[in-house]
Amino acid sequence: MYRxxxxxxxxxxxxxxxxxxxxxxxxxxxxxxxxxxxxxxENSIKKWEIExxxxxxxxxxxxxxxxxxxxxxxxxxxxxxVKSFDKPSILIIGQIHASEPLGVEICMRFADYLLQxxxxxxxxxSLLRSFSFHFIPTINPEGFEVVSSGIYANHRKNKTDxxxxxxxxxxxxxxxxxxxxxxxxxxxxxKLPHDPHYAGESPASxxxxxxxxxxxxxxxxxxxxxxxxxxxxxxxxxIFFPWNWSGAKSxxxxxxxxxxxxxxxxxxxxxxxxxxxxxxxxxxxxxxxxDWSYAETGTFFFDIEVxxxxxxxxxxxxxxxxxxxxxxxxxxxxxxxxxxxDINTSIVKIIDSKGKPYILSKVHYNTLKQDIVKPLLSNExxxxxxxxxxxxxxxxxxxxxxxxxxxxxxxxxIIIKLIN
Ligand SMILES: [Zn+2]
Numbered sequence: 001m002y003r004x005x006x007x008x009x010x011x012x013x014x015x016x017x018x019x020x021x022x023x024x025x026x027x028x029x030x031x032x033x034x035x036x037x038x039x040x041x042e043n044s045i046k047k048w049e050i051e052x053x054x055x056x057x058x059x060x061x062x063x064x065x066x067x068x069x070x071x072x073x074x075x076x077x078x079x080x081x082v083k084s085f086d087k088p089s090i091l092i093i094g095q096i097h098a099s100e101p102l103g104v105e106i107c108m109r110f111a112d113y114l115l116q117x118x119x120x121x122x123x124x125x126s127l128l129r130s131f132s133f134h135f136i137p138t139i140n141p142e143g144f145e146v147v148s149s150g151i152y153a154n155h156r157k158n159k160t161d162x163x164x165x166x167x168x169x170x171x172x173x174x175x176x177x178x179x180x181x182x183x184x185x186x187x188x189x190x191k192l193p194h195d196p197h198y199a200g201e202s203p204a205s206x207x208x209x210x211x212x213x214x215x216x217x218x219x220x221x222x223x224x225x226x227x228x229x230x231x232x233x234x235x236x237x238x239i240f241f242p243w244n245w246s247g248a249k250s251x252x253x254x255x256x257x258x259x260x261x262x263x264x265x266x267x268x269x270x271x272x273x274x275x276x277x278x279x280x281x282x283x284x285x286x287x288x289x290x291d292w293s294y295a296e297t298g299t300f301f302f303d304i305e306v307x308x309x310x311x312x313x314x315x316x317x318x319x320x321x322x323x324x325x326x327x328x329x330x331x332x333x334x335x336x337x338x339x340x341x342d343i344n345t346s347i348v349k350i351i352d353s354k355g356k357p358y359i360l361s362k363v364h365y366n367t368l369k370q371d372i373v374k375p376l377l378s379n380e381x382x383x384x385x386x387x388x389x390x391x392x393x394x395x396x397x398x399x400x401x402x403x404x405x406x407x408x409x410x411x412x413x414i415i416i417k418l419i420n
Contacts, residue, residue: 025271025310027317030150034320035101036108037148038069041137044108045074052115055128057081061136062211066159066168069141071211076114077132084132088222088345088385090338091134091299095227096178096289097156098143102306102316103227105323106330107137113331123335130342134219139208139289140177146170153317154231158208160200162193175200180209181292183372184285199287212289213296220377221299222385223259223341225334226289229307233314237269238277240303242294246282251370256300258389262340263302266333270308270315270326298376300387306330341387348384348406348414350399357382358418364398386414 036044048056057080060070077084094107114133117124138144146155146168157174161167172194179190185203192198204210216224230236241256243249250256260278267276285291290301306326307316318326350358359382362375378384386395386406394407397416404416 025315025318025322026313027315028319029153029317031101031148031317032320032323034323035148036104036137038141038145041072041104041108044112045072048074048111048115052076054078055080055118056115061215062207064140064142064158065207066161067142067145069145071136071139071141071208073134073136073215074111075132075134076111076118076128078128079132083219083380085379085381085383087129087131087347089132089134089219091136091219091221091224092334093139093224093226094135094137095144096139097176097228098138098140098147098158099154099156099231100227100229100307100316101144101148102229102318102323102326103304104137104144104148105327106227106306107135109327110331110334111135123339127335127338127342130345131222131338134221136212136215139212143174154196156196156231157198158206160206162198171196174198175206177206177208177212178289179287180204180206181213181287181289183287183292183295185287186285190286197286203287213292216293216297216299220297220379221293222345224290224293224299224301226301226303228303228305229316230305230314231316233309233312235305236307236309236314237267238279238305239263240279240283240290240305242288242291242301243283243285244281245285250294251364251373252294252300255387255389256302259300259337259341259387260302263304263333263337266336267329270318270322271310272308276304295373298374344388344390345412346386346388346406346408346414347412348378348386348397348416350378350382350384350416350418352418353420355417358399361399361418 045058055076058074061073062071092107094104118128140158142159143155146152152170155171157176159168159173160175162173176197179197179199182203190197190199200206239260241260264276264278290303293299293301350361352358359380361378363384364375388408397404397406406414
């Protein structure tokens with residue numbers, strides 16, 4: 001009897017384990033209860049505004065084209081209401097594709113983590129001393145509303161009425177905002193309006209694209225991360241950065257690869273012991289936000305594809321328990337990666353022969369001639385932020401076409417006095 005009981009309990013344990021495992025590693029749609037909906041994002045921002053007025057500032061970057069929904073952004077910094085010229089700014093974008101809600105969770109919960117901890121946690125305090133953090137939970141609020149409200153899981157685009165029938169056709173209407181940016185906008189490859197990757201009628205045709213362009217140009221971020229998820233499971237758990245066009249790599253490919261490698265080192269895959277993959281192979285030329293941002297404003301820009309593969313299935317809508325595990329892991333990876341970035345960043349101050357800050361001077365580094373990437377600009381205090389890959393000890397800066405050699409030093413601050 002005892003033996004049978006033991007056998008039964010063992011069998012029921014195995015069944016229970018199997019059921020839990022099955023339930024744990026699958027997609028749950030409509031999204032599980034702890035995911036943010038549009039209202040939750042708005043409520044959190046309102047709450048943070050009241051609770052943390054000294055470090056929190058929010059603004060609306062623009063409105064979506066179809067439903068006129070606000071595109072919200074907020075900043076967490078020790079000087080939130082003014083532009084912080086003394087330190088580099090980092091941007092975290094939760095999503096651009098509506099069907100990819102995990103990034104919204106990472107974005108909102110990372111912000112919450114900073115706010116909860118900046119007073120007592122030395123590491124968070126130190127990060128806020130070194131960087132200003134900006135957030136956009138979603139670039140695509142009207143698409144996000146379709147997915148997060150449970151109407152339809154696989155809607156990637158915004159809601160632009162491309163077939164002009166005055167109603168919303170889910171999965172058909174809309175423009176892929178991440179194909180709509182002006183660099184390499186190519187409607188030939190994505191010209192069919194019903195295609196999930198439809199690039200739009202013209203470059204920056206979408207209100208969302210226009211709002212982000214203005215914002216990126218205004219802030220000139222040091223680094224940006226945009227989260228994605230791979231609906232069909234072809235890109236999961238990879239880190240992308242600008243660019244490798246059939247072997248023609250971006251001028252700062254080596255620097256960005258070093259940063260991507262650190263993110264990868266800190267980020268294990270969801271359902272295997274391997275780390276995230278740094279994508280070093282070819283990348284496509286299709287109007288990406290990341291390529292445009294880097295070329296136009298010098299921002300080191302990373303697309304991180306979150307959500308793993310389990311038994312050949314892409315898990316991008318995990319249940320509450322697994323969503324929290326993924327989010328926590330990503331928050332740790334961000335903290336570690338930003339600490340690394342901080343240690344390896346120099347603040348270069350450019351002054352003229354009389355010792356005055358040299359404002360908005362054009363600076364190239366690594367190479368003088370760059371066809372696509374615009375020069376960096378020293379900011380309104382004459383400062384420029386430079387990242388050092390671990391094995392680099394010196395580099396050439398070209399300021400107004402003149403070469404200056406700078407060396408990595410223990411001090412974070414480097415002064416360059418311009419020669420007349
Ligand atoms: Zn995406």
